[in-house]
Amino acid sequence: MTTFLEKAPENTTESLSEPCSADGTMYALQDIPGKGKGLVATREIPKGTRILAEQPLMTLPVKAPHAKIPELLARQWETVNVDQRTAFLSLHNKFADGIKKGGSQFIGIFSSNCREFGPGGSKAVYLEASRINHDCEGNAEEEWNSNIKRLTVHAIRDIHVGEEITICYGAGYHDTQASMQKNFEKEHHFVCACHTCTLPAEQREERDRKLLQISSLRWYYTNTTYKCRPIRSLQYLDSQARIYSELNRQDLGFALVFELAADLVISHGDLARGRIFAQKAESMYKILLGSDNPMTIKFADMARDPSRHDRYGLSIYWGTFSDDIPYELEPHDFEEWLWRRDKQPMAPAKALIPPKQSFFSAFVDLPYKGDIGTNSSFKKHHWCFLGQIMEPLLIVPLDLHVMDVRGKKLRVHFYTDKRGEDELPPKEAQLGHTVAVLDAIKHDFEFGPPGIRLQDARMIKSFPLPLTKILELVNEFRQFSKPQHNDCRNCHGCGNSAAAASMKRCSGCLSFWYCSKDCQMVGWVTKGHKASCKFLKDPDLRSLLLTEWDGVQDSVSFPLKVATGSC
Template structure:
């Protein structure tokens, strides 16, 4: 479907309020190459009008009479300029051509048919310049019905209404009145807010690739979610976002997921630009052997082999696998937990879990309870508790349960976007518990328990008193907290006094606190909630 049809799929017709345009003469299926043509006139960007007129005149002389007349019949929205320059500015399309030295130059070009295609911010066709064939191609961005006008977008899709209008007025001297530009003010503002946010996220993702890969991946996840929402679509920005994710994953050694996203990018580019496009070829090559990508191995933090792509998964499980890197590793700060808006639910019952911890800074509201907490990185955020089940009196917080300095622990916490910013909106109180300890104390206890309580690969444990490793059978466990092991009574006494175990022992008698420290966060497990269920032999 990437080759032009034997018979034209369009006809040139008068379009009310627009002059001439192209209209589909039959149903055009998404991905069909509607048109492919060479440039009649091409100029580099940035030339003054006098130079433009001179070059246009020279190139017009090389055209036959029909082509010259076709150029002169094009619309002119710049009557104050010379005729040639006015026609060129009104109808030229952007292309990027290669030089003999291998670099690329931005140019504007006239195509005697494609230049007749009118603008629409919700265009149904995609233009592209193929440097190898030196031809300008038009593909159907979606199915186009018989009798429907074929349209292109002259501007970048991730622009708000004001940005689109300003650019169209400056470059082409007209005001767009398409459906998108004619939305009611509130709806337009809502869409503009999403567009601005996604454009900003895309920039952040690119800048953080080498310093904060997880945050970069989170940004790309939001960008792709936007394209699949009612505000977005599967266009070239959608394809490129998949390619950017592929590059990020390959940078950090994840060849399996890198290949998957590269395959997706190549597939979408083939549909939108043709199988002979540079973009489709680039990502197809990357999918064949992602280890040959020039940025592969920047880090091996996410190392996988190229053949670790799972097969036979349902759509939800496959989506969870694609974005598994976004699942935090155990106890996570707010910045690392997923967004509720874009978190994929469903799939198999087993998955990796995580938890968020935040120390209460102050109480902001009592009904429903709203707290301000700070995480391990000292980031302050809003924490709302709201249960949609108003008849469940047991699923509510009592004032004595929370106070300044206590720490809230939420299992599988998700970021929530409030009007005033991001925080957590916790509905299911079975997924949270408040401990009468400061966050720093809980984190220190977690580190201590992990060092002295977990059985090592050689089957031995470290004595909490003297630090020596010994066989489990030769050690005794604290009978009160069941958390630490000792090689002798003397070691236990030493830990009781020099390591403040007398105080910590009381805290560790809470099975949920112990459960947090002993839970295997790296392993996919069934659903999780408080009270935590942790097998005793894991201790």
């Protein structure tokens, strides 16, 4: 009788070089440089194609006593035919060194290649699926299908002829590159050298930031949903969806976002959005898992009648009917409606934009890193970018969504030491506040649109005023706060010029001068200084409004030095 401890025959490699698929046309087992063997596409495999549906060769209950494992596997081994035994014994054994110390070759192979089998965490080995290697950007997704009792593998993007079919092991895709490498060395005994792991450092860092943001958003959604407003919970999901889209990644993590969004809005009575989110979840699960998977079927049913959801009726906070869907909207506007995004303020009127660009820079005026230097065409010594915060959702690593002085919407990405944590506290980065970024650098990102890459937290500060108000204050400050000829000042009330020594100065912000009490009342009430005085007590704001940035020779950072000739 053949035992399960026997070694693979000498001709194993040759016997496994034949196509593994049932029809011999979709993939073949081939040598992969640096990986041993793997599955390679022998034809074009469109996104959503089921690559294989495989029954387990052997299984092991999750709670099986350790001492019983050899016996449990031996019983199943007796039912395995010769070809299957040959294939099994040729699989990778990451515990091969343990055999020399008396370990079991068979159990080592099983442990090296086992995957989850159904609910409850039971383990199983699949001969063909075990040949699928890891890639941090795997082009396929595997999942147990309880309806057909098979492990399925589907293409999550188009796979081309000659391309290796890969999956991302464990939760690897949502780990940073350094974390993945550490985990794979410990758990899988290899160092990943895939395309993602060999990206230039700057691109790896950008990708890592987005994965950390997804992790942060997941944590906030899971741990704060019960105590925060539902719109905030929906924002956590919306932000995840946008990051996945920027990464151009459709996987089970992205599908879960739509699943949770459907659950959330339906639980608050919103059947219209619940139907759309269910349709999106169904569509993605169909690609990743197939139309016969329980998850796909579940959300197809939910999309047909979201009112049958077991949490429907718990609240009518967002109550809508399932057919209250504005299909007439353009795609962008439809997404705005779907995620209940706040209507954004209009761009500042052109009349409010300072005519001299030495005051503040728009995004279009910013240089790239390579543009700065003695031989470049960018000749400014220093410059200041202003942007009004458009979204109040703050996660680490921090990205601020802002609108500049010309109405351009973009993001400020924190690549600082703490990635934005405690560097811009939430109370200082509220919706409608304005951030000033000194010597801001324009950057083309690999995953997402161009934006600002901030590396020094000392170069940014938030002011609790809208952008339009700061632009108004610039003109007001330069007319009434800057010294005139012979140290004269313009009265903030009547506008007349007089020697500063003969005028009264605002004792609160030290910014404006007045001829008399009557003029002070005009400035205080008619010109709105009562509202702005408390903000102008901040010396950084006063200096920001008066500084001629192109003329500054010394290095700059917050807190700002008092501008030359300031009030």
